[in-house]
Amino acid sequence: MSVLVTGGAGFIGSHVCERLLNEGHEVVCVDDLNDFYSHSIKKSNLSLLEGKKFKFIKADIRDSEKTEEAFDDIDSIIHLAARAGVQPSIKQPLLYEEVNVRGTLNLLELCRKRGVDHFVFGSSSSVYGINSKIPFKEDDRIDTPISPYAATKISGESLCHVYSHLYGLNTSCLRFFTVYGPRGRPDMAVYKFTKAIDEGKPIQLYGDGTSKRDYTYVSDIVDGVISAWKKKFRHDVFNLGNSNTVELNYLISLIEATLGKKAKVKHLSEQAGDVPITYADLTKSKKLLGYKPKVRIEEGINKFVEWYKLV
Numbered sequence: 001m002s003v004l005v006t007g008g009a010g011f012i013g014s015h016v017c018e019r020l021l022n023e024g025h026e027v028v029c030v031d032d033l034n035d036f037y038s039h040s041i042k043k044s045n046l047s048l049l050e051g052k053k054f055k056f057i058k059a060d061i062r063d064s065e066k067t068e069e070a071f072d073d074i075d076s077i078i079h080l081a082a083r084a085g086v087q088p089s090i091k092q093p094l095l096y097e098e099v100n101v102r103g104t105l106n107l108l109e110l111c112r113k114r115g116v117d118h119f120v121f122g123s124s125s126s127v128y129g130i131n132s133k134i135p136f137k138e139d140d141r142i143d144t145p146i147s148p149y150a151a152t153k154i155s156g157e158s159l160c161h162v163y164s165h166l167y168g169l170n171t172s173c174l175r176f177f178t179v180y181g182p183r184g185r186p187d188m189a190v191y192k193f194t195k196a197i198d199e200g201k202p203i204q205l206y207g208d209g210t211s212k213r214d215y216t217y218v219s220d221i222v223d224g225v226i227s228a229w230k231k232k233f234r235h236d237v238f239n240l241g242n243s244n245t246v247e248l249n250y251l252i253s254l255i256e257a258t259l260g261k262k263a264k265v266k267h268l269s270e271q272a273g274d275v276p277i278t279y280a281d282l283t284k285s286k287k288l289l290g291y292k293p294k295v296r297i298e299e300g301i302n303k304f305v306e307w308y309k310l311v
Contacts, residue, residue, distance in 0.1 A: 002028045002073055002075075003074065003082065004026055004028045005027055006080055006081035007030070007031055008031055009031035009056075010080065012080055014049065014192050015181075015221075017188050021049060026053040028055045032058065032081075035155070037187065041183075044182055050111055054170045067107070068110055072203070076120070080122040081099075081123060082094045089273075095150055096148050097152055100153065111169055116169075118169075119170065120228050121157065127150055128140060128147045129144040130275055134278060136281060137239075137259065138238065138281075141220055157237065160178055161255075172237075175239050175280075177214040177239065177240065177241030178278060179216050180214060180300065181220065181307075182304060188252070189213075190255070194304065195308070197255055197256060204266050210248070211275075211276050212245040214241040216242040217295035218278075220242065220293035224240035227291060238289060241280025242290065242293045242295075242299065243279070243280050243281070243282045245277060250303075252265075282290060
């Protein structure tokens, strides 16, 4: 039997596939190779997975008939396919609803139809919205999202609960906190700032640079995903972060120091949908998943820049 990884050609997905394959598991990957960023990046990610127990199916998770082709001989799903990012969701809310909500519902319904009883869902720290209580705990209220993206992830978690309650599907919802590292998406801050600074172009800094994020290195996220996949919870939610907030100005200074170049900064007003801080409480994840992030931001930025210089 195989594990189905949706979004397996993407950033986190390709790392998850790689880990599963390295552990000897059979993997089926579904990805639509959409144009959110360059096809060449995703194809390069896929090339790293070839030659092992790996099967790729090009399909859009909104197309349940095509996606069902991936359900032969699988016993679990790690669902990472999504339209990602807060700002793009504000510009294209209908697209985000279609992919992130309807696409997730299609997969859950296929699980019910095909008897697959284990579903791991990639959610986001964005669900916490502007949460005055920090660090964020899994039982905090999540009824005040401030972006369409966040709202779609809350919807996905709710659907997982429904299918667990009605049909006995084992579901784990994993709230990722600002993931970065090799193969990172070009639109995310670490990649975008590194590229701009390296090329001597100005970076766009929204606000005064004092916003804080719980930047989490991709290998730590993969540790959490694999741990949740290896366990079965009837329905539960887990934070996967680093539990160490990093101010944006400090992040930029780390990239500058690692590259040996000074950033040119263009100051802009704060963006709608951005939250001032994300900060994961990991008490539950440590207890139930054995999750323990290992890579601090200084080491992680160094690893990312080393990778960036090679691509």
